[in-house]
Amino acid sequence: MILDIYSFSTLTSSIDNSLHNMMSPWMATLTEFVLVGIVFLLFYALLGLFLVYLERKVCAVIQNRIGPNRVGRWGIFQTFADFIKLLMKELITIKHADKFLFNLAPFIVIIASFMAMAALPFAKGLQAIDFNIGIFYVIAVSSLGVVGILIAGWSSNSKYSLIGAMRSGAQIISYELSVGLSLLAIVIFSGSMQLSTIVESQADGWWIFKGHIPAFIAFVLYLITATAEINRGPFDLAEAESELTAGFHTEYSGIKFAFFFLAEYMNMFIVSAIAATLFLGGWMPFHIGGWEGFNQIMDYIPSILWFFGKTFVVIYIIMWFKWTFPRLRIDQMLNLEWKYLLPLNLMNTVIISFVVLMGLYFK
Amino acid sequence: MEKNNEFMESVSKAIPYCALRQDTQYPELIVPAGKLHEAAEVLKNYKEHPFDYLVSLTAVDHLEKFTMVYHLESTHTHTMIVLKADLEDRDKAKIDTVSDLWITAEFHEREVFDLFGIRFNNHPDLRRFFLEDDYGYPLRKDFKDEVNIIEYPN
Amino acid sequence: MSEETVEKKIILKEEDDYIVNMGPQHPSTHGVLRLEVCLSGETVNYMIPHIGYIHRGIEKMAESDTYKQVIHLTDRMDYLSSHINNEAVCLAVEEALGVEVPERVQYIRAILDELTRIASHNLWWSAFGMDLGALTTFFYGMRDREKILSIFEESFGSRLLHSFNTPGGLLHDVHPDFRKHTLEYVKYFRKKLPDYKNLLTDNVIFHNRTIGIGVMDKKMAINYGVTGPSGRGSGFSCDIRKAAPYGIYDKVKFKEILYHEGDSFARYKVRMDEMVESLNILEQLVDNMPEEGGFTAKMKPVIKLPEGEYYQRVETARGELGVYIVSKGAKYPYRIKFRSPNFSNLFVLNTLSKGGIIADLVAICGSLDLVIPDIDR
Incomplete structure (x- = not known):
């Protein structure tokens, strides 16, 4: 079936196999946990930033505007810049x-x-x-x-x-x-x-x-x-x-x-x-x-x-x-x-x- | 015009203690300060076209006296009339509130109190409006701002 | 001094009331208005407005300014209908002096009045949508307002505070393209009005948020002195252009928009219809505007009003503006009082919002269309 050429199961199972060959089973599972965690973290952050960018562009289209267009081509790095700004901002603690x-x-x-x-x-x-x-x-x-x-x-x-x-x-x-x-x-x-x-x-x-x-x-x-x-x-x-x-x-x-x-x-x-x-x-x-x-x-x-x-x-x-x-x-x-x-x-x-x-x- | 005269006559009949002026832009009724509320009530309940809309309420400082100025309009015929009352005593200027007749007067009177220091008897909520409690009364002609003195060559 | 001025302590709030401060920096109060709102849950028990954050003492300042200078102060009251505010002072001065203003000036003034009115209603529409959470309205309203501001900019060089009126006429002549661009704008805006209808007027959520919210009957509107579109939404016939026509308005055919429901939606509809009515007025005026006639009447360089008292009422975008001038024959007014529409309109808010919820308070506040500098003066 053609569907299978795009299947990720060969990739994932080969990673799984090679990890099992290299180390003990529980170690391999642990490494897999960490790997999946890192991949998800990266995916999560990047997708989040992209969604913010998308929202700004979509709302710009709906509102007769251009939206972010200065940082990078079509402003694609705008949300990265914003993210860095947010990282550097002071964490204000509230009294009481x-x-x-x-x-x-x-x-x-x-x-x-x-x-x-x-x-x-x-x-x-x-x-x-x-x-x-x-x-x-x-x-x-x-x-x-x-x-x-x-x-x-x-x-x-x-x-x-x-x-x-x-x-x-x-x-x-x-x-x-x-x-x-x-x-x-x-x-x-x-x-x-x-x-x-x-x-x-x-x-x-x-x-x-x-x-x-x-x-x-x-x-x-x-x-x-x-x-x-x-x-x-x-x-x-x-x-x-x-x-x-x-x-x-x-x-x-x-x-x-x-x-x-x-x-x-x-x-x-x-x-x-x-x-x-x-x-x-x-x-x-x-x-x-x-x-x-x-x-x-x-x-x-x-x-x-x-x-x-x-x-x-x-x-x-x-x-x-x-x-x-x-x-x-x-x-x-x-x-x-x-x-x-x-x-x-x-x-x-x-x-x-x-x-x-x-x-x-x-x- | 004829109708106007008729109206003025009936007003002066209803408020016998008023002084009428007709040579001004709008007909003016000048009443003694103590009888202002009474006169206002008569106008508010004037039979043919009650003056149900208080357009403007303000005071003028004439140095020797304050003059309260009430612009009234009848929403039925759009007739305007001006009600005036003189307050002779500058330090203890007091007059009856008309906020029980027109609610909007409550806020205009607070403004007048704030800027002129004229007190209103029976006012439900007489507090300073824009300024602080210990600030003077800036629209009085003898007001001097000690902090920010800006004197124009007058 | 404080015991002296405040005779009796007025108890406004109880010890354990849940007070939420809206403002002076709050997105929905459109300026530095502070509302102390007492809530039980989401319900508003009462609301105390605090004003005076931008009180500049315009009335006091005006006492040491000439009449021409006073006009520049009036811009700063209701900055969205600055042109109409200017006109109020000009008309009062002209009437006091008995000056006959050229017909052309009256036409131009009326055209600018109506353009100002549309621009102001445009901005209100934008902001009202934002208050209710429809953020897109802001950009549509601002887009169309921009066109009017360009017309203003072309003729007077300024977009918001154009002290273009002066006693006796205008500062200088309008731009040669003024008539053409105004006509173009009328055509343009007529095409854009369906957008407004589709985006907000016909929206079900918008209906839910405004119909039956903040009902003010006619008697209440008159008693509180609520004028302008807010008053006319309650059936209070208070259009000064009809009641006491000034300028060219007695020669123009237009109808006073009246709705009798008195809720936020009625106030909304009044403004929407007023924009259409203003377009009709513009069409009549632009077509009949005389080309010749100059832009000002002959005036003395120093204007001194004869002793007396003068009162002039005009219809701004928000209601009735009254200018009360007491003159003692000098070149400065002895006392000048502005009866500003927003000052009276604000105080009905407490009564209207009582018993509603916070979201209603925002909707009512938006539908009254308050401009805070006009309240404080």
């Missing part, structure tokens, strides 16, 4: 702040998003851990971030931060339900929680097409709730700058602020990657059942490109939300979740169960 929690909070936020990355299937054979409960793991880990946000708001000893954190807590805990339920749709369709199995189940068509109307509804619901979950777009109440100056990270400066900032963008990447994996086939090329020639041409595009292409389409949509919509109010946002999205999601789940039971989707 809870020092330990204040310093801990950014790490909790960033670790939560970092852990979720581990389960993402980036390409064929390129996945750090293939849990059999992959989706469950990602949902569980990514919602840890709210703890960090609450701690940040509480320990800053600032009223703006506290209100922002409380808003964020209410928001994330509410929307967590809908995110889970809309992902459940695909779990029902594919019959598995393992991300690699879900991707492979879409070899002859993505779930958003195979699952037709209910899957599409689930996809739209997921987009809305995921945007709320990552405190972005019209749901950025936690850092509503016209009301709360900067919400929970008002008092943070320097690299600690950069951690929050980076985590926000990486969370955006993670929810987009999940959307791409579950609804849009992950690294699976665009296949139409029966069109062999067409499918073969599609197979020539490397799987990693498919994955990132789909992810960035979703990221673009989320950015698009942010730069065109006004912000919701906290009570309206909670109403939207508890009165509309959650019942809709529950109904959709029942419908999907029925559809799967009767076999009414494209196989």
